[in-house]
Amino acid sequence: MxxxxxxxxxxxxxxxxxxxxxxxxxxxxxxxxxxxxxxxxxxxxxxxxxxxxxxxxxxxxxxxxxxxxxxxxxxxxxxxxxxxxxxxxxxxxxxxxxxxxxxxxxxxxxxxxxxxxxxxxxxxxxxxxxxxxxxxxxxxxxxxxxxxxxxxxxxxxFTRSLVFISLAGLILVVMLSYFLARYGLRPVRKLSEQANCLAPGKQFQRLDCDTLPDELYSLAVSFNGVLERQEVAWKQLESFNANVAHELRTPLTNLIGQTQLGLSRPGASDELGELLESNLEELGRMASIVNDMLFLSHAQAGQHAVELSQVSLREETHKTCEYVEPSFLEKNINIDVIGDVQVMIDKRLFHRALANLLENSARYALAGSSVGVELSQQGNFTYIAVSNVGEPIEPQHLSRLFERFYRVDEARNLSSVHHGLGLAIVKAVALMHGGEAFARSENGVNTFGFTLRINAPDIASNRAILSASRVSVEAL
Ligand SMILES: Nc1ncnc2c1ncn2[C@@H]1O[C@H](COP(=O)(O)OP(=O)(O)OP(=O)(O)O)[C@@H](O)[C@H]1O
Ligand SMILES: [Mg+2]
Incomplete structure (x- = not known):
């Protein structure tokens, strides 16, 4: 205990x-x-x-x-x-x-x-x-x-008075010492609150040591050392991911090209043709995973959305809905879009994130139900939330769904088609717009969404890294 x-x-x-x-x-x-x-x-x-x-x-x-x-x-x-x-x-x-x-x-x-x-x-x-x-x-x-x-x-x-005074003193001391101890340990609580806010992969996260008492100062300094080393390791891992994905793209493109060429040549037997078609399909999937990985690595490395334009989110949402409509028609699900916000965003990134959320809703919503898309402005952020009625999601899964390749039940989730990258991409798009992704499961309604910072200074000022970012956008 x-x-x-x-x-x-x-x-x-x-x-x-x-x-x-x-x-x-x-x-x-x-x-x-x-x-x-x-x-x-x-x-x-x-x-x-x-x-x-x-x-x-x-x-x-x-x-x-x-x-x-x-x-x-x-x-x-x-x-x-x-x-x-x-x-x-x-x-x-x-x-x-x-x-x-x-x-x-x-x-x-x-x-x-x-x-x-x-x-x-x-x-x-x-x-x-x-x-x-x-x-x-x-x-x-x-x-x-x-x-x-x-x-x-x-x-x-005299003995009775002594016992009474001692008991009263004891109770007073117990109460006072508890409050004093709690007061004295405030810096520890602040430190743990700071530590709780640390997220893996975020850059330049350090504990604030200046206000700490001597006893905790050296602990916090050592902890910051660990964070620094972890950041270096994380960057190495991220760049390794990006490098692997990057290196795989060329051979994959070559393989796809050669397979298409092989298919277009006359004289191949039916069996060989089927084999080449199946290979082409698998290669296409691999290329899509590699592209997603490359995109996620760039987003994680701190790249921001740069191709910003002023749009009506409602209009853009309707466009995405048209794109995903077939999946909804299959299960007789309709989509309700509520609200509108005029905002500067990267439209392609927005479509990609919203399409991922809607595709998920189409898969997990009950047949015949309706999926809600809420668009609103909350303070300095645009809030986009997609809700559907479905099986409740356990809290231990909720906090991990935005991790790459994480799925609640791999066996039931067509792991050959769905790789568990959709929500990670939603989070990456939110990060690239200075926002964050969220998930809730309450009263049989599952809500997934993301926020986008409105006029974020760091987004605007990051047009300079346009060239690097193009790699990620092209990978979409
Ligand atoms: N609307 C939802 N209702 C219930 N569970 C959901 C919903 N959206 C996502 N999930 C759960 O989150 C997991 C991760 O979703 P994510 O979109 O990242 O991956 P995926 O859909 O399985 O694969 P991919 O998007 O790469 O095709 C899903 O496997 C599913 O278990
Ligand atoms: Mg998905």
Missing amino acids: KTSISLRLTCLFATLLIVIMLISNCFLRTSLFSSLENLMQKELIFRHSLMAKYISTQGSASHWSNVKDKIATLTEHEGRKVDYLVLSKDRKFNLGGEVADKINYDGLPEGFSTVHHQNESYPLYILVETLKPLGERPEVKFIVAIKSKPYYATLNE
Whole structure:
């Protein structure tokens, strides 16, 4: 599964924050806990000091009730938060608060300790001192005990606040870090948008490195290097195609000429005549492919339409329709032409592209349906679209149909007659006019078309390459 860098950064930030918060929260809680313990011990010392001295001076059994009263008054006065106990082997010197019977005091060490009682959720904090015997009084253990519940309540309240603040902080940091990461990664997105716009074979396409941060600069520079090398390779391939096509034309023309000569000579047997005719047909096809390849190579090399003239597209479309009419009559399909645009174009190139589109429609439209040709102006472009009702085309094919020799289903497409060059030529004609080709398949209607730039400056200024372009136009 692909993960986004923004998400990864967010997770890293969140993990880091959780670790830091866990450590700092544990530290804060522990330090608060020890402060509270200190407080309790100070409280115990203070309470202890209130009574210990007094008890240690009491040695008479008859006056022991004074100690009892004093302890009772003190306990009452302090709201029963503190218990004072005196434990002795002689039961009449035993004095006890409410905790006296809940705890086993025998094992308690001298000094501070904590005692858990099964009915209480919080421990008792206890200070124990053994007082030496005096007079009738034997040795006694004086115990001060405080309930830690209020202290633990403070600690719990603090812990709850910590957890709440930490969670709120975590959510805030996660959200902020996600947006910041996305913001920080904007140059990457821009770079990928630029890279997405790169099309194979287009010349002088480079990524714009100037606005990129240091981290991406070297990547983009290397990528531009790759593009440069790819452009060189592409040009070599294109010129190789053009050269092969060019070199094949002469021998093909010779072969066609000789075969025609052979056919025209009297005395050849019927069998030989049939063979020569079939060869002539195949040679004609080969010559047409070679011419198409040559035309496409020149268009790809950046040649523009030069024999421009002002025309009414509607009129020109009707002329092309007449030319392809027989294919439409066969399937009882009629053609509707909508709209008109006056525009400067190379008429021959336009006829060729439109004828290819109409021929395709005649083949793929449902019998008895109608094919629509829409002519309109959209901004700086003339828009020509041919639509027919037919089988839907899968999106993965749509994007590749304008490639040379690409057909959706070769077996069903009479590959000996149709080579898959028609749409590539449509695209080439669009390119030569500064436009582009497009294909759509929506709601059972397939639309193929192309745009032509109106008064494109680069078209006008390219009359200079007229001589080179003639090769391509002659090849039509
Ligand atoms: N109107 C259409 N409806 C459905 N599919 C189409 C339509 N036009 C073109 N296609 C598909 O696009 C493929 C390529 O078309 P293209 O015109 O380039 O080649 P072709 O018609 O097979 O051969 P050629 O045009 O060289 O005779 C076709 O083989 C066909 O699968
Ligand atoms: Mg075709």
